[in-house]
Amino acid sequence: GAVVSQHPSRVICKSGTSVKIECRSLDFQATTMFWYRQFPKQSLMLMATSNEGSKATYEQGVEKDKFLINHASLTLSTLTVTSAHPEDSSFYICSATSGGAYEQYFGPGTRLTVT
Amino acid sequence: AQSVTQLDSQVPVFEEAPVELRCNYSSSVSVYLFWYVQYPNQGLQLLLKYLSGSTLVKSINGFEAEFNKSQTSFHLRKPSVHISDTAEYFCAVSRAGGSNYKLTFGKGTLLTVNP
Numbered sequence: 001g002a003v004v005s006q007h008p009s010r011v012i013c014k015s016g017t018s019v020k021i022e023c024r025s026l027d028f029q030a031t032t033m034f035w036y037r038q039f040p041k042q043s044l045m046l047m048a049t050s051n052e053g054s055k056a057t058y059e060q061g062v063e064k065d066k067f068l069i070n071h072a073s074l075t076l077s078t079l080t081v082t083s084a085h086p087e088d089s090s091f092y093i094c095s096a097t098s099g100g101a102y103e104q105y106f107g108p109g110t111r112l113t114v115t
Numbered sequence: 116a117q118s119v120t121q122l123d124s125q126v127p128v129f130e131e132a133p134v135e136l137r138c139n140y141s142s143s144v145s146v147y148l149f150w151y152v153q154y155p156n157q158g159l160q161l162l163l164k165y166l167s168g169s170t171l172v173k174s175i176n177g178f179e180a181e182f183n184k185s186q187t188s189f190h191l192r193k194p195s196v197h198i199s200d201t202a203e204y205f206c207a208v209s210r211a212g213g214s215n216y217k218l219t220f221g222k223g224t225l226l227t228v229n230p
Contacts, residue, residue: 004158032216043205043220044159093158097216102147102166102209104218106158 003027004096006107013084014115021079021110023094029074030096034104035067038091050077084114117142117208121221129229130198136191136224138180138206145211148189149218150180153203162204165189166211201228 003026013019023033032051036044048064050056050071058064066088068080077096081088091111095104122137140146147166151159163174170182180191189206206221 006158034217041223043222046217046219049217095159102216103149103161103164104216106151106160108158109156111156 002103002105004030004094004105004107006092006094006110008110009108010111010113012113012115015085016083018080018082019084019112021081021092021094021112023077023079023096023107025075025096025105028096028098028105030077030098031074032097033071033077034095034097035069035077035079036093036095038093038109040091044093047079081112084112086114088112089114117146117210117219119206119208119219119221121206121224123224124222125225125227127227127229128196131195133194134192134196134200134226136204136206136226138189138191138221140187140189140206140208142187142208142210146208147211148180148182149207149209150178150189150191151205151207151220153205153223155202159205162191196226196228198228198230201226 005024007022035047038044047062048056048058050069056069071077093109095106097104118141120139128134149164150162152162153159163172165182173179178193203223205223207218209218
């Protein structure tokens with residue numbers, strides 16, 4: 001149980017284009033989802049927290065207009081990187097938690113490369 | 116706010132040797148503590164957690180960690196490692212109680228088990 005999927009696993013896009021990453025909780029309802037960014041050989045940095053049906057809460061320094069997060073249902077959250085640039089290349093990981101549980105379940109991650 | 120320090124960025128050991136991965140945290144409030152493991156190009160998997168009760172927590176694959184409040188530590192140990200334990204290990208902390216499930220991660224420790 002408690003499986004989280006991400007799609008796509010890898011994506012290459014050209015500078016200036018937008019790319020959408022999906023995060024799904026497959027066997028539970030995720031009241032809260034988190035989006036992280038991980039640079040090579042570094043830790044995970046929380047980008048934003050999203051609750052179903054509400055606007056996402058972004059961490060300081062994260063551009064909300066560049067990283068659009070939608071959490072339209074209890075099983076799906078999306079992260080759209082708008083007007084991507086090479087410096088946006090990274091490993092993006094989502095996680096999900098259900099109400100009352102303090103454990104986060106992580107997706108397998110999406111490797112974004114912007115050329 | 117909380118912070119996590121993982122003192123060792125890399126720990127090489129031989130197979131069947133014992134290992135300890137160190138984790139210290141800083142927080143002005145009570146915390147929950149977690150260890151996550153990340154295999155190459157994958158998301159994070161929960162290894163074990165401390166929420167309350169017994170300060171010694173164990174995982175199903177032989178790892179254990181002990182919460183030491185006076186030393187603000189949550190070191191991870193295994194008496195005999197396997198090749199398959201090679202991975203990145205992250206210590207994380209969240210604020211205890213409430214509805215905020217945000218995790219703060221350490222920078223990670225790369226455990227390399229050599230034959």
